[in-house]
Amino acid sequence: MTNWLPDLSTGTGPLYVRLADSIESAISEGTLSPGTKLPPQRNLAYDIGVTIGTIGRAYSLVHERGLVSGEVGRGTYVLPPPQNQNSAQPDPVTASMTGTRPLDAPPGVVRFDSTAAPDVGQGDTIASNLADIARDHGLDITSYTRTFPAHWFQAGANWLAKGNWRPAPDSIVPALGAHAAIMAIISAVTAPGDKIVFEHLTYSRISRSAGLIGRRTALVESDDQGVIPADFERLCAQQHPKLAFLMPTAHNPTGICMPAERRRAIGEIARKHNVWLVEDDLYGAMSTDTTPLLTEFAPERTFLVGGFSKSVAAGVRGGWVACPAHFSHRVSIAHKMVTGGMPFLLAELCARMVLSGEAAEIRAKTIAELSKRVDYARKTFAGFEFSAAAGIPFLWLKLPDPWLSGIFKNAAFREGVLVDDEDEFKAGRSDKTFHRVRIGFSTQASAQEADKGFQIVRRLLETGSAGYDSYS
Numbered sequence: 001m002t003n004w005l006p007d008l009s010t011g012t013g014p015l016y017v018r019l020a021d022s023i024e025s026a027i028s029e030g031t032l033s034p035g036t037k038l039p040p041q042r043n044l045a046y047d048i049g050v051t052i053g054t055i056g057r058a059y060s061l062v063h064e065r066g067l068v069s070g071e072v073g074r075g076t077y078v079l080p081p082p083q084n085q086n087s088a089q090p091d092p093v094t095a096s097m098t099g100t101r102p103l104d105a106p107p108g109v110v111r112f113d114s115t116a117a118p119d120v121g122q123g124d125t126i127a128s129n130l131a132d133i134a135r136d137h138g139l140d141i142t143s144y145t146r147t148f149p150a151h152w153f154q155a156g157a158n159w160l161a162k163g164n165w166r167p168a169p170d171s172i173v174p175a176l177g178a179h180a181a182i183m184a185i186i187s188a189v190t191a192p193g194d195k196i197v198f199e200h201l202t203y204s205r206i207s208r209s210a211g212l213i214g215r216r217t218a219l220v221e222s223d224d225q226g227v228i229p230a231d232f233e234r235l236c237a238q239q240h241p242k243l244a245f246l247m248p249t250a251h252n253p254t255g256i257c258m259p260a261e262r263r264r265a266i267g268e269i270a271r272k273h274n275v276w277l278v279e280d281d282l283y284g285a286m287s288t289d290t291t292p293l294l295t296e297f298a299p300e301r302t303f304l305v306g307g308f309s310k311s312v313a314a315g316v317r318g319g320w321v322a323c324p325a326h327f328s329h330r331v332s333i334a335h336k337m338v339t340g341g342m343p344f345l346l347a348e349l350c351a352r353m354v355l356s357g358e359a360a361e362i363r364a365k366t367i368a369e370l371s372k373r374v375d376y377a378r379k380t381f382a383g384f385e386f387s388a389a390a391g392i393p394f395l396w397l398k399l400p401d402p403w404l405s406g407i408f409k410n411a412a413f414r415e416g417v418l419v420d421d422e423d424e425f426k427a428g429r430s431d432k433t434f435h436r437v438r439i440g441f442s443t444q445a446s447a448q449e450a451d452k453g454f455q456i457v458r459r460l461l462e463t464g465s466a467g468y469d470s471y472s
Contacts, residue, residue, distance in 0.1 A: 156320030249284030267298030
């Protein structure tokens with residue numbers, strides 16, 4: 001973030017136009033370089049003595065001019081200048097900062113900002129199955145999917161089963177990935193204005209998406225064992241939420257696994273206050289933790305969500321929900337309404353891969369590969385505080401003094417490494433500071449390539465004050 005302040009003493013027109021012109025001039029002169037984060041609107045309004053509405057209109061105007069890119073919760077960043085056909089491609093670091101990330105980082109740039117399933121050779125399996133489906137179901141893939149065959153539900157039941165727990169096939173809803181599944185649940189059991197409970201740190205895109213459809217966020221306190229039952233009870237009693245979104249096993253981004261007694265307590269509190277529960281088990285399905293699922297403690301109100309994105313292939317968009325009794329039809333209709341419907345090709349592909357055992361084989365290879373990378377991370381970051389677990393594609397790294405999360409993220413950008421700072425995982429406005437970043441290490445070609453990025457991050461951590469001063 002820059003300390004730049006505009007000069008509004010010159011120019012003509014309304015204040016917001018003069019401010020927009022000042023920003024454009026600073027960008028043209030290089031004072032605000034590509035990738036620079038503009039000051040938060042509230043801070044800038046205070047510093048120059050105008051209303052926050054003036055700042056908002058100015059930022060909207062420079063956005064319309066194609067000079068900046070912004071996203072709620074992340075900030076507003078200066079875009080690189082337009083490229084002509086003979087120009088070099090946009091700088092991948094700046095592209096990431098502005099939200100226009102490349103599909104693949106060019107050589108020398110390490111993407112630690114993704115936890116999609118690594119390449120373990122699944123492409124051949126997917127290609128073979130797609131060819132078979134195209135041959136066997138030519139008519140089905142050319143039209144809308146109006147009926148779901150029974151084996152789609154059986155595949156979902158198989159994939160979501162864990163330990164001694166197994167959902168009934170008639171409780172399953174096939175979905176276009178876990179995110180779409182969760183939004184379908186939210187749409188089915190809550191209404192605009194209802195509150196949804198999130199931890200301060202979580203997969204924040206769900207809270208943002210819920211906000212877009214009119215749901216409100218209520219933040220619950222957590223500790224090193226997950227959600228604190230007493231605070232969950234307080235929140236339920238005072239704010240009357242309709243639903244809570246939780247990741248009890250291999251929580252993203254902290255990696256915490258909630259103990260059984262906490263899961264039982266959360267289930268009892270939810271039952272007492274009539275709160276629905278969404279259990280996101282995407283990472284949990286890759287964990288060695290054997291704690292019973294949250295849904296086992298509150299089966300009548302818990303929706304269990306899982307899928308392919310972290311363990312098999314993110315681009316396949318495979319996902320399923322195991323619903324409480326009598327809710328699968330309601331969630332299925334909501335999923336169709338919010339996504340446009342389930343494509344036959346992808347649903348059939350996922351079902352075939354599960355029922356043939358191919359998906360489980362790929363997941364096993366993925367866990368083995370990620371475990372190698374965790375071993376490298378443990379060695380490289382020895383002496384620093386972090387949490388990591390075998391088979392889980394990220395680590396949660398505590399930054400030593402004087403690093404701040406956002407400043408470290410910018411410093412890493414300049415070193416050619418893309419990481420996620422803590423703000424990426426905040427479900428709402430919070431005064432909590434964790435001084436951590438998440439390192440996702442699944443998309444590199446190998447464990448050795450991931451370790452090269454780890455080494456860059458470690459060197460940056462060790463620069464201490466010198467690195468901090470350079471990038472603040």
